[in-house]
Amino acid sequence: xxxxxxPAGAYPYALCYNPQNNSIYCANxxxxxxxxxxxxxxxxxxxxxxxxxxxxxxYSPQSNKVYCANDGSDNxxxxxxxxxRVTAIVNAGDMPYALCYNSTDDKVYCANQKSGNxxxxxxxxxxxxxxxxxxEGPxxxxYNSTDDKVYCANQESSNxxxxxxxxxxxITAVTTGGYPRALCYNPRNNKVCSANQAGNNxxxxxxxxxx
Numbered sequence: 354x355x356x357x358x359x360p361a362g363a364y365p366y367a368l369c370y371n372p373q374n375n376s377i378y379c380a381n382x383x384x385x386x387x388x389x390x391x392x393x394x395x396x397x398x399x400x401x402x403x404x405x406x407x408x409x410x411x412y413s414p415q416s417n418k419v420y421c422a423n424d425g426s427d428n429x430x431x432x433x434x435x436x437x438r439v440t441a442i443v444n445a446g447d448m449p450y451a452l453c454y455n456s457t458d459d460k461v462y463c464a465n466q467k468s469g470n471x472x473x474x475x476x477x478x479x480x481x482x483x484x485x486x487x488x489e490g491p492x493x494x495x496y497n498s499t500d501d502k503v504y505c506a507n508q509e510s511s512n513x514x515x516x517x518x519x520x521x522x523x524i525t526a527v528t529t530g531g532y533p534r535a536l537c538y539n540p541r542n543n544k545v546c547s548a549n550q551a552g553n554n555x556x557x558x559x560x561x562x563x564x
Contacts, residue, residue: 357395361388369410371434373417378432380407380421387421387430389437399437403430411452413476415459420474422449422463429463429472431479441479445472453494455518457501462516464491464505471505471514473521483521487514495536497560499543504558506533506547513547513556515563525563529556 362381365388369378375392385405389398404423407430411420417434422445429449431441446465449472453462459476469489473482488507491514495504501518511531515524530552537546543560558564 359388359390359395359397361397362386362400366408367410369412369419371412371417371419373414373434376434376437378410378412378419378421380410382406382408385423387419387432401430401432401437401439403439404428404442408450409452411454411461413454413459413461415456416476418476420452420454420461420463422452424448424450424466427465429461429474443472443474443479443481446470446484450492451494453496453503455496455501455503456498458518460518462494462496462503462505464494466490466492469507471503471516485514485516485521485523487523488512488526492534493536495538495545497538497543497545499540500560502560504536504538504545504547506536508532508534508550511549511551513545513558527556527558527563530554 362384405425446468488510490509530549
């Protein structure tokens with residue numbers, strides 16, 4: 354049963370949850386902002402201005418921050434989870450398209466679709482640590498907390514780049530089906546799954562061996 358319908362901005366595109374203040378964040382692609390919703394009352398708390406074409410969101414529990422990737426302005430808006438104010442704007446690559454958080458090393462990863470790389474952001478300082486070369490058309494990210502690895506699905510090269518979370522070095526690239534567009538991590542079996550749009554299949558990658 355639907356218990357509420359909450360107004361957002363234009364073209365809502367991504368969501369994430371902040372457990373520290375029980376708020377939901379909605380990135381609105383065409384109005385260049387993020388709607389903050391109270392999880393208890395289902396009311397809009399505020400609207401935060403983001404960059405051009407907000408595309409993806411992720412949450413850092415360590416610093417209580419929300420990150421918003423803006424694919425039109427090639428940057429990441431950092432929002433304080435306590436105040437809902439913008440605290441930083443971090444430059445990324447060309448067309449930032451996906452985000453994920455590394456809880457072991459307190460890093461945020463931003464996949465840049467057109468420049469074929471991943472921007473690594475320090476979760477404390479919001480400074481760019483490095484840029485990691487990925488495949489063609491990075492589209493999705495995932496994090497393996499067991500082995501401290503980050504996975505980047507590259508839709509145009511049909512592979513997944515595996516990045517060491519501690520060193521930010523590329524470990525390997527794993528061939529998938531055609532056009533991998535989504536990733537998820539299974540911590541029980543230490544497996545990473547890649548949904549391949551053109552292959553009509555799912556590639557399962559061993560988190561330890563990368564095979």
